[in-house]
Amino acid sequence: MTTISLSKSYTHQRMLVGASSDGTVRVWDVDAPTSATDRERHPGPVTAVATGTIGGRHVLVSATGDEVWTRETTTGRLLHRLSTGQRGITALLVTRLARRPVAVTAGADWTVRLWDLARAQPMGTPLVGHTGSIEALAVARLDGRPVLLTGGSDNTVAVWDLTTCSLIGEHPTAHDAPVTALAAAHIDGRLRVVSGGEDATLRFWELAEDGLIRHTTATTPASVTCLAVIDSPSGPVVLTGGADRVLRTWDVASGDAVGEPMEGHEGAVSRLTMGRYVGRPAAYTLGTDATLRAWDPAGRHPLTVLDLPLPGGALAWAAPDMVAIGIGKDLVVMGNTAPPHIPSAPSEYRPASPHPRRSAPSRARTHRQNPDLSAAVAPTSPEQR
Secondary structure, three states, rough: EEEEEEEEEOOOOOEEEEEEEOOOOOEEOOOOOOEEEOOOOOOOEEEEEEEEEEEEEEEEEEEEEOEEEEOOOOOOOOOEEEEEEOOOOEEEEEEEEEEEOOEEEOOOOOOOEEEHHHHHHEEEEEEEEEOEEEEEEEEEEOOOOEEEEEEEOOOEEEEOOOOOEEEEEEEEEOOOOOEEEEOOOOOOEEEEEEEEEEOEEEEEEEEOOOOEEEOOOOOOEEOOOEEEEEEOOOOOOOEEEEOOOOOOEEEEOOEEEEEEEEEOOOOOEEEEEEEEEOEEEEEEEOOOOOEEEEEEEOOEEEEEEEEEEOOOOOEEOOOEEEEEEEEEOOOEEEEEEOOOOOOOOOOEEEEOOOOOOOOOHHHHEEOOOOOOOEOOOOOOOOOOO
């Protein structure tokens, strides 16, 4: 047994979680001890994770290889495991269409596919048009219609009608290198799109009925790897992470940089998600330096950092107060609680909508700055055997 931790589930059960070097995770109910149960890891690395609800239940949706796994967040119980046939999933998101939970998967076969999560069945027809792997996905609403934004290694950004599974428009030279990240926000009734790429640029677009119209371009010191749009008192801003190891803030309306960069990672920032930290809005990042970090986007300073056993490959916020991380073949959920010295003043930043204490000896459990990220509700690898 290489790591061991005590955590609490949504149902307030105290769970003892142990992880071994062979990849097996063992879980004990502290208040009603029984023989340990094993949860095997994914068959391959977790490449993406998203969260949603099915029938009022919080679920985690993870991608490994060309498979999508759906589990209950509270118990880790596997609900569905489906094969997409996409030769590897490169991007994943969860949204709702006609009040149904839907997973959107992008594949190495250059297609995008929709899946009814409640029924574990495909929806509509595959979206075909990219001439390279699709690396970025985002959803928004255009004049009341749900639309999907896709960006790929073919330097293209495309816009799709999710109701009809048809192409609205595309910009085949959106970037001079692969498109790596996308997000959208409304400004004065207009839908703005932000794209980041390996060409070290951040590009701002307006989405109209006939497609994308470029608004402005910002240059970054290194390739953009991830981004997220959030609301601020002055309007939507976009946070970007990149190969230069820092987080930067940009005004979506003007494309101008806002404030100083946020430094801390010792490797490239690889994943970014918005959530909450001790009751206030926060940004969470993964880096190639094998750390998970939380940031105050308003004050532009770090809140806490957690060392991981190896660099994480996927990241998502799991409401109400957890972070889901793909680490190798495991999907781990971590919660946070308020340490006494954290200021209670609320942040004015919050995620933008595209619609109108413990110590441990192992490196996997070493907390720095603020010891307030508690190791997770049982790492949610597949069903109990």
